[in-house]
Structure formats: structure tokens, C-alpha cells
Amino acid sequence: MTTLRSSSPWRLTASGLAKLGLNGRALVIAVPMIWLLVFFLIPFLVVLKISVAEPMIARPPYSPLFIEGQDGWSIKATLGNYAYLFEDSLYINAYLSSIKIAFFSTVFSLLIGYPMAYYIARSPEPKRSLLLILIVLPFWTSFLLRVYAWIGILKGKGVLNAFLLKLGVINEPLIIMQTDIAVYIGIVYTYLPFMILPLYANLVKLDDALLEASADLGAGPISTFFRITIPLSLPGIVAGSMLVFIPAIGEFVIPALLGGPDTLMIGKVLWTEFFSNRDWPVASAVAIAMLVLLVIPIMLLRLAQSKQGDSA
Template sequence: MNRLSDNALWRATARGFAAIGITGRTLVIAIPMLWFLVFFLVPFLVLGRISLAEAIIARPPYTPLFERAADGTLSIIASLENYWFLWQDTLYRNAYLSSIRIAAISTICALFIGYPIAYFIARSPEPRRTFLLLMVVLPFWTSFLLRVYAWMGFLRREGVINNMLIWLGVIDQPLVMMQTDLAVYIGIVYTYLPFMILPLYANLTKLDGALLEAANDLGASPVVTFFTVTLPLSLPGIVAGSMLVFIPAIGEYVIPALLGGPDTLMIGRVLWDEFFSSRDWPVASAVAIVMLVLVVAPIMWLQSTQDRRELD
């Protein structure tokens, strides 16, 4: 049997591809590039193009980009009017700000809950570590929607928490938890907590125990050791985890829709309303593009500061 590398046919094929500039290397890079092109860049351009159009009652419900006039001249119809509209109407501005606020507060809560959990798992002995990590990811085995519905069962007026507190005699009137911002925070933090824990865990397991002993040996109490050694060294994990929570939380639609009240204003919901209720695709596209910029800008800023820090 010929091995693959000995195969004359194979070598001839490889040479043929190389002649037109395709080598194994380009093929390997091509896959992620193609993915990026098809699933990000093209949709983004389509969205961008729609955001420059005007809503009409037609199919599709927006004006075409190119229009051929009667005399045969081709004109491009595009305007930034939709963006101007977003800027002027306080509804959108408030929705963005409120989304950022809710996402930021949720991220901070997830960080404060997730850090100790990640730290504890990272410091656990090896066999228990695997088990604890499994427990962190276990909720993913049931549907996300089901888990959010389960929270409704907990937070309802007649829900588990209220019944329990009344039974214990802590309160005599049920607390209003459903359809409040609190319920949205609980839902987001609960859902995205594993995304905070996993990168933090990956970072904290790499932390060399000798560094903690060295700090302790040099006169730092365990608390001081944490703030001078553990915390600064886990900063990349904190950044990664916060990104993974903050970014999807900004555009979250399901959780505010199910757990939030009428006052809970989030951009995901505005987007839904524009697309499906108002059928104003151009405005909805503009909303989506602005959201993307809002999310991408801080990432790029963080990335560049991190690169600069590594250069030091």
C-alpha cells in the first residue's frame, strides 16, 4: 500500500493547486475566513444597506438602493436619515442606555458571584475539579427557554420564593418580583454565569501556587496576597469573562421579554418591535448597526490596551 505522501496522484494534485496559488496553508486559513465572510461580513453589509433605505409598503419593505430613472440614468438612493431619527428620538437613546446599564450591572454581579466560584474550583483537588466544572455547565443540558420559565415559577406572586418566605413568617404580603428589573438581572446573571466562570477558571488554574506562597512569605496576609497578586494576574480572565457576559446581555431579548415588566426597556425588544410590529426594516437595521458599534468599540479598545500592556 502506498502511503498518502508517496502517492504520485496526491503529489500531482498538490502541485497543481500550488501552481494556482493554493497551498495547504491557504486552505487552513480559508475556512475561518469563509465563515467570517458568509456569516458576518455579508449579513452586516446587507443590514448596512437596508439601514440606508426608506421603509415602504412593499416586498421587501424598503426602497431599492439603485433606481433606474425613465431616462436610463442610474441613481443611488441612500440616506442617513434613519440614524438621525435614532439620535433624535429619546426612546432609542434611552433603550441603548438602559441596555448598557442592565448589561453592565449584570456583568458586575456575575463577576462578584462567578469569581469566588471559579477560585474555589481552581483551588480544589483534581478529581473534584472536574465534577464541579460539570456542575457549572450542567444547566446547559436543558433548554435556555425552560430555565427562564423555571425562574418565573420562582419569582411569581404565588411562586416558590414568596410561598417560602410567607411560610417562614419573614413577610406577610407577597413580594412583587416578576416583571421588574430585578427579575431581569436575576435572569441574565443566572443564564450567563457559566460564561463568567469558565474563562476565570481557566485563568486561575494557571496561577502558580508558589507565587501565593512567595507573597505570604514576604509578609502579605492572605487578603493582601489576593489584591496584590491573584487579582492583577487574573485580569485577563476577568476581561474575557466580562466580555462574554456583557456582549450577549446588551442584545438580550428573551429574558427581558419573559421576566421584565413594561418599564424594562432594552434594545433587543425595540429591535423586535421595529421589525415585526412596525415592519420598519430600515430603522430596525440602523438600530442593529448602532448596537454592533456600541459593542465592538469597547472590545477593540480593550484589545489594544491589552496588546500595549504585553509590549511593556
């Protein structure tokens, strides 16, 4: 008894934790793990649960997973909602169309973002910091408001048409709003910083000695750029492309506000299932399928990174 009383509470706790196999390292890891559990895994399981239910007129509008019967609990689940995604070509077309729009948006972002990132990385301080701030500055305004601003720029009687008409470049206002072009403009504009920042982070580390060596060995600036700079910046290109491609696939707000009625994207299809059809189970199945679709590029990214780790 006396020995127990003499030991301090702190020692008790520490030894207790040690008995449970916990130490400082585990505690540090626990925070992000709990975060993932609460904000990713549990919502995912809820969506998964709804995706195997059947729709009904009730609150909430789907059948329960667990049913209390006379002989205890039973589980009622169906895979019909997933099968339905293959029965109607709409869903596959929407996935393909989303991938197409996301892919070309990524290519445009890369073509525009690479020279910008390169220029920033090659700029001397303090100009470099100023340029970086300018890239991040738009985030200070709500994303939604910035998309609305594009409506004002692109619409029939908008800023762009007024400007071009005044210059005499065009005689009739261009119809850009409610077309796929407006969607591309919106996505590229919104996600460009996500392309530039990883590219910049990569290019700024580029060793000048390598470029000098290339020049010493007789390569011109263009040859050096394509044979030295681009291959070395590949991890930045991959990271930037993934950061643009993945959110662009599931994009809803931009096609809804800027796109036309025939802009088919999976985010809009999901909205229709959820709101117009009141079919939460099929909407959930669409969401799970989209998640699976997004996991594939993430796996490819990880594969590319681990390969790079091996070679380095």
C-alpha cells in the same frame, strides 16, 4: 505531449495551486474566512443595505437599493434612518439603559463568579472536575425553558414567595416579576458560567510558589489575595466580563419574559421597530448602531490584551 501525460494528476494540482500562490496554510485559513464571509459579512451587508432604504407597503416592506431606470441602474440610499436615531431620545436612552443593565449584571456576575471560580480552581481532583461539570450542566437544558422556570420561581404565587411566606420572612408576596430586578436575576443566572469558565482557566494556572513567596515576605492571606491573586487573574476578569457584558447589551429574551413594560433595552426597541412599526430600515439602523456600540468594548479588550502581551 508525452511529458504532460506522464505527470500525475496530483502533481498537476499541487503545482497549479502553487502557481496561484496557495499552499496548505492558506487553505486552512480559508475555511474560517469563508465561514466569516458567509455568516457574518454577507448578513451584515444585507442589514446595512436595508438600513439605507425607505419603508413602504410592499413585500419586502422597504424600497430597493438598485433601481432600474431608462438610462441604466441607479442607487437610491438615505441616511435619514440614522439621523432619526438622534432625533428621538428613545434610542439613546435605550442604549444607555442597556449599557447600565449590562454593566451591573457584569459586576454581579463577577462578584458571584469569582469566589466560585476560585473555589473550583483550588479544589483537588476529582472534585474539581465534578464542580466544573455542574457549572456546564444547565446548558443541557434549553435556555428558553430555564428563563421560563424563573417565571415560576419569581411570580406572585411562585416558589420563592411561597417559601418566604411559609418561613414568615415576609407577610405580603414580593413583586419581583416584571421588574428590573427579575431582569438582573435572569441575566446574571444565564451568563454566570461565561464568567466562571475564563476565570477558572486563569486561576487554575496560578503558581502556588508565588503565594508562598508572598506569605514568606510577611503578607497575610487577604493581602496576598488582593496584591497577588487578583492582579494575576486580571486577564480572566476582563475575558469573563466581556463574555457577560457584550451579549447582555443586546439581550432580548430575558427582558421580554421577565422584565416589566418599563424595562427599556435596545433589543426590545429593535423588536418594536421591526414588528410594530414595520419599519425594517429603522430597525436595521438600530441594529447597525448597536453593532458599532458593541465593537467599542471588543476593541478595548483587544487593546488590553495586546498591552498585556507587551508586558509579558
